[in-house]
Amino acid sequence: MKIVKFPSLAEAELEADRLITALNLPATYKYGSPFQIDDGTWVLKVKENGSWPATDTIRGTIEDYEPEA
Amino acid sequence: MSTLNTCTSSTRPGSPSDGDMLYETDTYKTIIWDDTATAWREYLSTASPYDLDGTYSLSVQPDAHFDAAKINGTDGTGNPADGASMTDWSSCIGSMQALAHSTTSDLPVWDDGTASTEQANLPYVYFDVDYMLMDPVPTVSQDHPFTIWSVGRKNVGGSYQNFSTSAYYGYFSHTNANDYIYHSHANAAPPAGFPTTSEAQVWMFERDSNMDTRMYHHGNNVGTATGTKTEWFGFNRMGWSHATSNGFALKGRVYETMIFLNSTGELSTTDKNALLDYANAKYSFAASTTSF
Numbered sequence: 001m002k003i004v005k006f007p008s009l010a011e012a013e014l015e016a017d018r019l020i021t022a023l024n025l026p027a028t029y030k031y032g033s034p035f036q037i038d039d040g041t042w043v044l045k046v047k048e049n050g051s052w053p054a055t056d057t058i059r060g061t062i063e064d065y066e067p068e069a
Numbered sequence: 070m071s072t073l074n075t076c077t078s079s080t081r082p083g084s085p086s087d088g089d090m091l092y093e094t095d096t097y098k099t100i101i102w103d104d105t106a107t108a109w110r111e112y113l114s115t116a117s118p119y120d121l122d123g124t125y126s127l128s129v130q131p132d133a134h135f136d137a138a139k140i141n142g143t144d145g146t147g148n149p150a151d152g153a154s155m156t157d158w159s160s161c162i163g164s165m166q167a168l169a170h171s172t173t174s175d176l177p178v179w180d181d182g183t184a185s186t187e188q189a190n191l192p193y194v195y196f197d198v199d200y201m202l203m204d205p206v207p208t209v210s211q212d213h214p215f216t217i218w219s220v221g222r223k224n225v226g227g228s229y230q231n232f233s234t235s236a237y238y239g240y241f242s243h244t245n246a247n248d249y250i251y252h253s254h255a256n257a258a259p260p261a262g263f264p265t266t267s268e269a270q271v272w273m274f275e276r277d278s279n280m281d282t283r284m285y286h287h288g289n290n291v292g293t294a295t296g297t298k299t300e301w302f303g304f305n306r307m308g309w310s311h312a313t314s315n316g317f318a319l320k321g322r323v324y325e326t327m328i329f330l331n332s333t334g335e336l337s338t339t340d341k342n343a344l345l346d347y348a349n350a351k352y353s354f355a356a357s358t359t360s361f
Contacts (some may be wrong), residue, residue: 001198001320025173032174045198047174050154054174066226066244 200308214334227320250296
């Protein structure tokens with residue numbers, strides 16, 4: 001999957017909130033929740049397909065990320 | 070006590086009246102004639118065989134049967150648009166559903182399969198570290214068997230699992246391709262040649278009556294990982310179990326999946342092979358399956 005890294009949890013949350021409007025999500029829907037990867041960085045998953053793809057809308061640098069068990 | 074008249078599936082009355090009810094002795098079904106629909110309404114018993122496709126059947130009924138070609142559980146009329154995020158996915162039997170949710174970045178996507186060159190262009194649900202919520206939660210009791218059967222394709226370099234508990238996976242095909250049975254419990258290499266990654270395969274995750282848990286790849290191909298946990302599990306989710314950061318994830322396609330729990334949780338050899346025959350006829354696999 002792909003992710004965008006953010007300097008802080010607050011900035012990741014701000015972007016997740018912005019995407020609700022930017023992607024015109026239905027009422028009560030949210031884009032997603034930030035999570036921490038192994039190095040401690042806060043990230044948002046980049047949805048690449050489906051009814052509300054974020055690839056062209058999300059702010060930041062999109063990177064590949066393979067979560068490990 | 071009143072007693073229903075009986076018949077067999079081949080000796081149903083030819084001119085029934087509206088509301089006529091009979092007990093079918095060969096299928097264990099109760100059947101009621103519906104004049105408006107000019108059809109028999111059929112009610113299965115727990116002993117009724119489960120008709121997979123008109124040709125192959127099982128001696129037991131699954132607790133749930135999800136088919137990507139029938140998102141409403143009945144036919145293709147309720148399927149999402151090609152490439153759309155998933156809506157609620159209903160089982161073809163019983164009342165279980167895999168529910169969509171309101172977090173759009175974690176919703177799997179329905180694909181009509183027409184752009185695919187594999188699996189007879191059949192539809193699938195595509196997961197990329199996404200999930201759906203099971204309702205009701207399929208639950209296996211302590212010291213009871215279960216089987217999760219599916220046809221799915223694991224992404225190259227990805228990981229794979231079908232159903233998971235809220236905190237732990239049951240089966241997990243790691244990005245390193247090892248089979249993981251339960252959480253941190255058993256892991257080892259799968260059988261040679263599996264899992265396939267550019268072609269769908271049959272996955273069968275079984276806890277047998279001895280409480281040995283194994284993953285069977287494309288029929289009777291078994292790796293060395295064996296879990297022996299006996300506790301109950303509630304398979305809360307289809308897709309990933311932990312937070313995304315831990316990535317116990319499903320990355321690939323799910324064409325179809327069935328769940329068998331508790332008293333019907335361990336399938337007979339005949340039923341396992343019936344499922345293989347059914348899948349082979351339906352999905353046109355490139356690789357041959359191995360019979361049980």
